[in-house]
Amino acid sequence: MAEYNRNLWAPWRMEYIRSLDEHAGGGCFLCRHAASPEQDGPNLVIWRGPRCLTMFNRFPYASGHLLVAPVAHRAQLDQLDAGTLAELIGQIRDAQALLREVCGCQGMNIGMNFGRCAGAGLPDHLHAHLVPRWEGDVNFMPVLSDTRVIPESIEALRGRMREAVARLGLPTVRG
Numbered sequence: 166m167a168e169y170n171r172n173l174w175a176p177w178r179m180e181y182i183r184s185l186d187e188h189a190g191g192g193c194f195l196c197r198h199a200a201s202p203e204q205d206g207p208n209l210v211i212w213r214g215p216r217c218l219t220m221f222n223r224f225p226y227a228s229g230h231l232l233v234a235p236v237a238h239r240a241q242l243d244q245l246d247a248g249t250l251a252e253l254i255g256q257i258r259d260a261q262a263l264l265r266e267v268c269g270c271q272g273m274n275i276g277m278n279f280g281r282c283a284g285a286g287l288p289d290h291l292h293a294h295l296v297p298r299w300e301g302d303v304n305f306m307p308v309l310s311d312t313r314v315i316p317e318s319i320e321a322l323r324g325r326m327r328e329a330v331a332r333l334g335l336p337t338v339r340g
């Protein structure tokens with residue numbers, strides 16, 4: 166378990182995302198997603214507020230692995246104003262409720278990495294990871310973690326989550 170947890174926020178995955186992203190146009194993918202609401206579907210954004218947005222990780226550790234980030238390109242929490250901090254934790258709260266509702270997970274890891282030595286693959290734009298967990302998943306997740314979940318399955322899950330958003334009436338969700 167300890168061995169697996171040490172690997173849960175392994176940087177290689179974000180390095181991979183970053184390499185794909187740079188190949189696709191360069192810059193910070195969180196900034197690009199934040200600036201392109203018309204692309205929320207293809208970008209797998211679930212919801213956005215004025216200051217933060219919540220999206221799927223395209224290269225998840227588990228089905229339902231979400232990212233919550235401020236719209237502003239900031240590296241550290243103390244660079245966020247009070248309103249952004251409140252919206253960030255509010256979206257994390259709502260994402261947790263959404264994952265419990267839709268994924269039926271038994272546990273969850275929520276974490277943030279600051280600096281490359283701490284495992285951050287995109288250290289200049291802070292973001293929180295939410296990773297649903299199930300009893301016994303330690304047995305198969307190290308295998309799955311090397312496998313990209315096919316986009317269709319994430320799309321389907323995104324659809325179910327958006328239905329659940331309406332059902333739950335989550336406070337930070339605005340459409």
Ligand SMILES: [Zn+2]
Pocket residue numbers: 193194195196197237238239289290
């Ligand atoms: Zn950025």
